[in-house]
Amino acid sequence: MNSILPPLLIAVPLGIAFLIPLVARRLDRLADTLGNLATLSLLAVALLMFPLRGVYRIGGWNPPVGISWVLDGLSNLMLVVVNLVSFVATLFSIRYMERYTAKHRYYSLFLLMVAGMNGVILSGDLFNLFVFLEIASVSSYALVAFGGRHEELEASFKYLVLGSVGSTLVLLAVALSYAVTGYLNMGSVSTLIAGRQAEPVLLLAAVFFIVGFGVKAAVVPFHPWLPDAHPSAPAPISAMLSGVLIKALGVYALSRVLFNVIGVDPVIAGVLIAVGALSMVVGVFLAVGQWDFKRLLAYHSISQMGYVVLGLGLGGYILATGGARGAATLAILGGLFHLANHSVFKSLLFLCSGSIEQATGTRQLKEMGGLRERMPLTRATCTIASLSIAGVPPFNGFWSKLLIVLAAFQAGFAWLAAITILVSLVTLISFLKVLRYAFLGALPEPLRDVREAPALMSISLVLLAVLCTGMGLLLVPAVRGVVLDPAVAALSQGLEYARSLMAGM
Amino acid sequence: MVYTLCFALFLTGLYCALTKKNTVKIVIGLAIMEYAVNLFLILLGYRRNGVAPILDRSTDLADFLARSVDPLPQALVLTAIVIGLGVTSLAVALCIRLYEKYGTFDVTQIRRLKG
Numbered sequence: 001m002n003s004i005l006p007p008l009l010i011a012v013p014l015g016i017a018f019l020i021p022l023v024a025r026r027l028d029r030l031a032d033t034l035g036n037l038a039t040l041s042l043l044a045v046a047l048l049m050f051p052l053r054g055v056y057r058i059g060g061w062n063p064p065v066g067i068s069w070v071l072d073g074l075s076n077l078m079l080v081v082v083n084l085v086s087f088v089a090t091l092f093s094i095r096y097m098e099r100y101t102a103k104h105r106y107y108s109l110f111l112l113m114v115a116g117m118n119g120v121i122l123s124g125d126l127f128n129l130f131v132f133l134e135i136a137s138v139s140s141y142a143l144v145a146f147g148g149r150h151e152e153l154e155a156s157f158k159y160l161v162l163g164s165v166g167s168t169l170v171l172l173a174v175a176l177s178y179a180v181t182g183y184l185n186m187g188s189v190s191t192l193i194a195g196r197q198a199e200p201v202l203l204l205a206a207v208f209f210i211v212g213f214g215v216k217a218a219v220v221p222f223h224p225w226l227p228d229a230h231p232s233a234p235a236p237i238s239a240m241l242s243g244v245l246i247k248a249l250g251v252y253a254l255s256r257v258l259f260n261v262i263g264v265d266p267v268i269a270g271v272l273i274a275v276g277a278l279s280m281v282v283g284v285f286l287a288v289g290q291w292d293f294k295r296l297l298a299y300h301s302i303s304q305m306g307y308v309v310l311g312l313g314l315g316g317y318i319l320a321t322g323g324a325r326g327a328a329t330l331a332i333l334g335g336l337f338h339l340a341n342h343s344v345f346k347s348l349l350f351l352c353s354g355s356i357e358q359a360t361g362t363r364q365l366k367e368m369g370g371l372r373e374r375m376p377l378t379r380a381t382c383t384i385a386s387l388s389i390a391g392v393p394p395f396n397g398f399w400s401k402l403l404i405v406l407a408a409f410q411a412g413f414a415w416l417a418a419i420t421i422l423v424s425l426v427t428l429i430s431f432l433k434v435l436r437y438a439f440l441g442a443l444p445e446p447l448r449d450v451r452e453a454p455a456l457m458s459i460s461l462v463l464l465a466v467l468c469t470g471m472g473l474l475l476v477p478a479v480r481g482v483v484l485d486p487a488v489a490a491l492s493q494g495l496e497y498a499r500s501l502m503a504g505m
Numbered sequence: 506m507v508y509t510l511c512f513a514l515f516l517t518g519l520y521c522a523l524t525k526k527n528t529v530k531i532v533i534g535l536a537i538m539e540y541a542v543n544l545f546l547i548l549l550g551y552r553r554n555g556v557a558p559i560l561d562r563s564t565d566l567a568d569f570l571a572r573s574v575d576p577l578p579q580a581l582v583l584t585a586i587v588i589g590l591g592v593t594s595l596a597v598a599l600c601i602r603l604y605e606k607y608g609t610f611d612v613t614q615i616r617r618l619k620g
Contacts (some may be wrong), residue, residue, distance in 0.1 A: 127581055134588045141595060150606050151617050157599045161531055164592055165522060168538045171585060172515070175546050178578070 005049045006056045006069050009079065009118040012038055012045070017111035020104045028103045032094045035107035039087040042114065046079040053486075055124065063124070064185035070124035072497075073486025077336070078121045078252055081343045085243045086114045089236040092351050092460040095453075096235060096358060106146060106234075112139040113240065117248040126174045126184045126261075133170065133249055137163050137216070140245055144233045155225075155232035162225040166215030173208035176201055177261075190261045190498035197263060206268065209257050217250020219309055220279040223302050227286070230301065231294035231363070235354020238294060242301040243347030247339055251305065255312050260490075260497040264316035272313025277416060279306030280423045288430045293353045293363045296434065297346065300389065303423060304342045310416070311335020311404045312491070318411050319492060327410035333488045334403030341396040341471055345388040348464035352382040355453035355461065356438065365434060370443030374450045377458050379439045381465040386435055388468045390428035396471035507548060515541035528603060528610045532596045539589045543582045550575030 016038040024031035049071065056069040090110065097103055116136025123129040141163060145156035178184055180201055181192040193202055211222070218226035226246070230238050258264055258272075283303030290296035315332035318324065355378050356371065357363050372379050388395035391402075401424055408417035443450075452458065474483055490497065518541055521534030551574060558576035560569060600610065607615050 127584075131584060131588065134592070138588075138591055138595060141599075145599060145602070148602065153599060153603050153606060154615050154617060157528065157596070157603060157615075160592070160596055160599060161522060161535065164535050164596075165519065165538070167592075168535070168542055171539075172542050172545070175542060175549065175578075175581075178546075178581075179549050184577075 003049070003052055003056070005045055005052065006071065006122060007058075008045050009042060009049075009083075009122065010115050012042055013111040013115035013118070017108045017115065020107050020111075024104045024107075028098075031104040031107050035110065036087075036090050036094065038111055039083065039090045039114065042118070043080075043083040043087045046076075046083040050076050050080060052076070056122075064183050064188040067128050068124040068185060068187075069122040070186075071122070072490040072500075073488070074252075074256075074336070074490035075121045077340065077483065077487040078248060079118065081340050082114070082117050082121065082244045082248055085343050085347050086110070086240060088347065088351070088460045088463055089239050089243075091463075092239070092354065092457050093234075093236045095456050096354055099358075100146065100234065106143075109139045109143050109146075110237070110240075112136075113143065113245070117244060120248050120253055124186050126177060126186060126189065126257075128184075129253060130167070130171055130174055133216070133253065134167055136245065136249055137167060140237075140241060143237045144229045144241075146234055146237065147232070151228075152232040155228035159225045159229040162215055162222070166212045166222070168212075169208045169215075170212035173205045173212060176205040176208070180205075186256075186261050187498040187500075190263070190495055193262070194495060194498075197265060202262070206258070206262050209262070210254065210268075210271065213250050213254035213257070214275065215250075217246050217254060217305055217309070218302055219250070219275050219305055220282045220302065223279070223283070226302060227295055227298045230298040230350075231292065235294075235350055235357065238297075238354070239347035239350035242298065242350060243343045246301065246305060247308070247343060251308055251312070251339060255491060259312075259316065259492075259494055263495050264320050266317060266320045269313050269317035269320050272309055273317060273416070274313075276306045276308070276310030276313050277419055279303060279309065281306075281419065284423050284426045284430070288426060288433075291365050293356070293365055293368075293434065293438070294350065295363075296365075296430065297349050297353060300427065300430070301342075301346060303427065304338070304346065304389065306423075307401065307404060307420070308335045308339045308342065310420070311338060311400075311407070314404070314407055314411060314413070314416070315492065319494065323411060325492075327407055329488055329492055330403055330410065331407035332491050333484060334400055334407055336487050336491075337403060337474070337484060338397070338400035340474075341388065341400050341468075344464055344467045344471065345385045345395075345397060348381060348385040348461065348468060349389065351457070351461055351464070352378055352385065355457050356382075358453060358457075359450045360447050365437040367444065368438045368447070369441040370439070370447070371450065372439040374443065374447070375439075375452050377452055378461065381461040382438070383435060384465045384468050386431035390431050391424045392428070394469070394472055396468055399472045399475055508545070511541055511545045511548060514544070517541075526611050526613055528600045528612055528615075529597075531612070532593060532600060535596065536589070536593055539585070539592075543585055543589075546578040546582050546585070550578035 058067045113136050116132045119132030141160045181189045183189050215222040230241050280303050287299030312335040315328045318328035388397040391398045405417045518534050518537030555574035556572050558573040
C-alpha cells in the first residue's frame with residue numbers, strides 16, 4: 001500500500017505540536033486555530049482512510065526488516081474514535097482553557113499525545129508500539145499536572161510511577177519475545193511462536209504484556225492511579241484520558257498482542273474474563289459513594305472498561321475452547337462496540353462536568369443544585385450521556401451492553417450476564433444521584449447568576465450527545481457490515497492476522 | 506546466570522519503586538528497573554569475542570555472521586535510553602514541584618487525594 005495518508009496521522013500532530021510553541025507563544029488565538037485545524041484534519045484523514053486496508057512499509061523497507069504499520073478494520077475504527085474525541089476536546093478547550101496560562105504548551109502536549117495514540121493503533125511492530133506508547137504516556141503525565149496545584153502534582157506523580165512500571169514491563173515483554181524469536185515484527189513473531197505458547201519464557205512475556213497494558217488500561221487490580229489522575233487533569237484532558245487513552249494504550253494494545261500475536265488460550269481468556277468482571281463490580285461500587293463529580297466519573301471508567309475487557313475475554317474464551325463462532329463474534333462485537341460507545345459518552349460526561357465546573361466553580365455534587373433552568377443545554381446533554389452509560393434504550397450504551405449480555409447467555413455464563421445487568425442497575429442509580437443533585441432541587445445562594453456554557457463549548461457537547469443518541473444505528477446490518485464487522489473480524493481471525501501481514505509484504 | 510542477576514536487578518528496582526517513601530528514591534527505583542531491561546536487551550545481542558556489526562567489502566560474510574554481535578538490540582537500547590531520560594527528567598521535575606508545594610519528599614505526607 002502506497003497511500004500518503006497513514007504517515008499524515010503521525011506527521012501532522014507531531015509537526016504542529018512543535019510548531020505551536022515556536023510561532024504562537026503569545027498569540028493564544030493562533031494556538032487555538034492551529035490546534036483545532038490539526039485535530040480537524042486528523043479526523044478527516046481518519047475518515048478518508050476508513051476503507052483502506054493493508055500494510056504500510058515505512059521507508060519502503062519490507063517486513064520483517066523494516067517497520068510496518070497495519071491498517072485493518074480494528075485499527076481504522078480506533079483511529080476514527082480517537083481523532084473524533086480529540087477534535088471535540090480541542091473545540092471545547094478553546095474557551096475552557098482560558099483560565100490557564102500557557103495555552104500553547106497545552107496544545108503541544110495534547111497533539112503529542114494524539115500522535116502517540118495514532119502510532120500505537122497503527123503500529124505492526126512491537127518495539128515501535130512501545131515507543132509510541134511512551135510518547136502518549138509521557139505527554140499525558142505532563143497534562144495531568146498541567147494546573148500545577150497540589151492535587152494535580154500529586155496525582156501526576158502517582159500516575160507517572162505506576163505508568164512507568166507498566167511501560168517497563170511492556171519493554172521487558174518485548175525483549176523476551178525478541179529473545180525467543182529474533183524478530184520484532186508482529187507477524188513474524190506470531191508465526192514463529194505458533195504452537196509454542198506453553199514455553200516458560202513466552203508465558204512470562206504474556207504475563208508481562210497483560211500486567212503492563214493492564215496498568216495502562218487501569219483495570220482492577222491495576223487501577224489506583226486512575227481515580228486520582230483523571231479528575232485532576234483539565235476537563236478536556238479528562239475526556240481524552242478516560243475517553244480514548246486508556247483504550248488505545250490499554251485495551252487496544254492488549255487485545256492486539258493477545259489475540260493476534262500470542263494467541264488466546266482458555267487460561268489467558270479466563271484471566272481477561274476475571275479481570276473484566278472484577279473491574280466492573282469494584283469500579284461501580286467505589287463510584288456510588290463519591291461526591292466529587294469527576295472522581296465519580298473516573299470510577300465509572302474503570303467499571304465500563306470492565307465491560308469491554310469482559311466482552312473481549314468472553315469472545316476469546318469461546319474461540320479458544322472451540323465453541324459456537326456466532327457467540328464469540330457477538331461477544332467481541334459487544335466489547336468493541338462498547339469501547340466506541342464509552343469513548344463518546346464518557347468524554348461527553350467529562351466535558352459536561354467541565355462546563356458545570358466552569359460555571360459554578362465547584363466539582364462537589366453537594367454544593368450544586370437547581371441548575372436545570374440555568375444550564376438547560378448542559379442538563380440535556382448530561383442526561384443523555386447518563387442514560388447512555390446506564391444502558392437505557394435507545395441510547396448507544398444499551399445496545400452494546402445488550403450484546404455482551406446476550407453473548408454471555410449464549411456461551412452458558414448466565415452468572416456473568418446477571419453480574420453485567422446488576423452493575424448496569426447500580427450505574428443507573430449512581431447517575432440518577434448525579435442528575436438529582438446537580439440539576440434538580442433548589443439553587444444555592446452562591447450560584448444565583450450562573451450562566452450556560454459559552455457557545456463553542458456547547459457545540460462540542462451537542463455534537464457528542466447527537467452521537468450518543470444515534471450510534472445505535474451502527475448495528476443496522478448494512479452499516480454494521482462496513483463499520484463494526486471488519487473490526488470484529490480482525491480480532492476473531494486471531495493468528496491468521498500474522499499470515500495476512502506476511503502476505504502484505 | 507547472567508540473566509538471573511539481570512532479573513534480580515530488575516526486581517530490586519521494582520521493589521525500590523513500589524515500597525520507598527521518598528519520592529527521589531522512587532525515581533531512582535524506576536531508573537534501576539529501566540536499566541535492568543536495557544542491560545537485558547544488550548545481553549541478548551552479546552557474543553564473547555564478537556566484532557562490531559559493521560560490514561565492509563573486505564570482510565568475509567560467513568566469518569562476519571559467525572562473529573558479529575546483534576546490532577538490533579543496541580539500536581533499541583539507544584531509543585529506550587532516550588525515552589528513559591525523558592521520563593526521569595519529568596519525574597524529577599515533578600519531585601521538585603511537589604517539594605515546593607508540600608515542603609517534603611515523603612509520599613506519606615503528600616496525600617490530599619483519597620478515596
